Amino acid sequence: MTDTASIQRDERGDWRPANPIVLAPINNWPPNPKAITQWLFGWPGYLWPYNAFWLVAAIVTWAFLTPSLQAMQSIEAWWVGVLLARNAGFILLLFGGLHLYLYVFRAQGEAFRYTTRSFAAGSSRFRFNHQVRDNMFHTLLSGVPVFTAYEVITYWGFANGFLGYGSQGGASVGFWLWAVVLFLLAPVIHSVHFYFGHRLLHTKLLYGRFHAFHHHNVDVGPWSGLSMHPVEHVVYFSTVVVQWLLALHPINALYQIQLAAFLPALSHSGFEKVMMGKTFSLDGGSHFHYLHHKHFECNYGGSLVPLDRLFGTYHDGTVEADAAMRERLRARRQALRKVKTAYL
Ligand SMILES: [Zn+2]
Numbered sequence: 279m280t281d282t283a284s285i286q287r288d289e290r291g292d293w294r295p296a297n298p299i300v301l302a303p304i305n306n307w308p309p310n311p312k313a314i315t316q317w318l319f320g321w322p323g324y325l326w327p328y329n330a331f332w333l334v335a336a337i338v339t340w341a342f343l344t345p346s347l348q349a350m351q352s353i354e355a356w357w358v359g360v361l362l363a364r365n366a367g368f369i370l371l372l373f374g375g376l377h378l379y380l381y382v383f384r385a386q387g388e389a390f391r392y393t394t395r396s397f398a399a400g401s402s403r404f405r406f407n408h409q410v411r412d413n414m415f416h417t418l419l420s421g422v423p424v425f426t427a428y429e430v431i432t433y434w435g436f437a438n439g440f441l442g443y444g445s446q447g448g449a450s451v452g453f454w455l456w457a458v459v460l461f462l463l464a465p466v467i468h469s470v471h472f473y474f475g476h477r478l479l480h481t482k483l484l485y486g487r488f489h490a491f492h493h494h495n496v497d498v499g500p501w502s503g504l505s506m507h508p509v510e511h512v513v514y515f516s517t518v519v520v521q522w523l524l525a526l527h528p529i530n531a532l533y534q535i536q537l538a539a540f541l542p543a544l545s546h547s548g549f550e551k552v553m554m555g556k557t558f559s560l561d562g563g564s565h566f567h568y569l570h571h572k573h574f575e576c577n578y579g580g581s582l583v584p585l586d587r588l589f590g591t592y593h594d595g596t597v598e599a600d601a602a603m604r605e606r607l608r609a610r611r612q613a614l615r616k617v618k619t620a621y622l
């Protein structure tokens with residue numbers, strides 16, 4: 279498959295999609311029922327395939343690939359090892375599979391890719407001087423252990439009645455209705471937590487020490503998604519703490535952790551669309567986050583919750599948004615200069 283006719287690249291090989299990024303229609307006023315219904319249920323919609331798919335993954339993981347809560351009452355090496363191995367397997371399958379599909383087998387060539395540049399090789403910015411190996415190293419040796427550790431604490435907490443308010447009955451309708459409510463809320467929780475955690479990591483104090491690791495990846499691929507400093511992994515996966523406070527069943531916490539662990543593969547794919555045959559494609563919010571890697575100072579969150587729009591950091595991918603972002607940064611520099619002059 280080659281580039282479609284609509285894809286025009288600049289002299290650097292970069293491509294800007296013709297259509298601006300749009301936020302989820304629930305953020306628009308007045309509400310448009312048709313657009314909301316299409317967004318919820320159409321392909322690829324909010325409920326299907328993305329979240330329903332990950333929900334099924336969480337249910338299967340819980341039912342077949344997780345030891346019983348009874349067995350996890352005390353922390354023992356064997357079950358921690360089981361969780362670690364299965365999580366490493368998931369990541370290799372998903373991140374590795376997507377990387378192989380897009381960049382090794384080149385299943386769709388350069389079609390819908392934001393840039394034609396190759397991943398960095400021979401660059402001292404990266405461990406082993408190699409972007410993909412560096413990204414795999416940080417993902418597998420830090421990302422997987424950190425989110426497994428959160429999972430271990432979760433199960434141990436539930437098994438001992440420290441979490442879930444001691445409620446392990448699970449028989450009542452209310453219990454399961456609450457679980458469904460939390461399933462629906464999990465992507466929102468992920469978005470909000472990611473936005474504020476991410477802004478925190480962009481502060482002067484934390485950026486250079488920790489978050490810069492992730493931003494070594496200007497041109498991203500699936501393995502860049504979880505390529506972070508261990509401290510950033512601890513911050514990023516702490517989204518599950520919200521479920522520690524709310525959930526009655528550990529599967530809600532597992533779903534929350536898995537969303538955080540799995541979504542970055544697609545959101546860092548480097549492609550506007552991942553084609554599945556000629557008809558179907560997946561868009562995991564890739565352009566939204568791609569712009570963050572390109573410009574650093576915009577799109578800290580996602581398109582589900584309009585926090586970037588609220589805080590003036592939203593970039594919809596258009597030339598006009600480029601200009602607005604430059605103006606915002608210029609005004610901020612000017613204000614900082616004024617403060618410095620006034621106090622020095
Ligand atoms: Zn990123």
Ligand SMILES: [Zn+2]
Nearest residue numbers: 476480489570
């Ligand atoms: Zn960032």
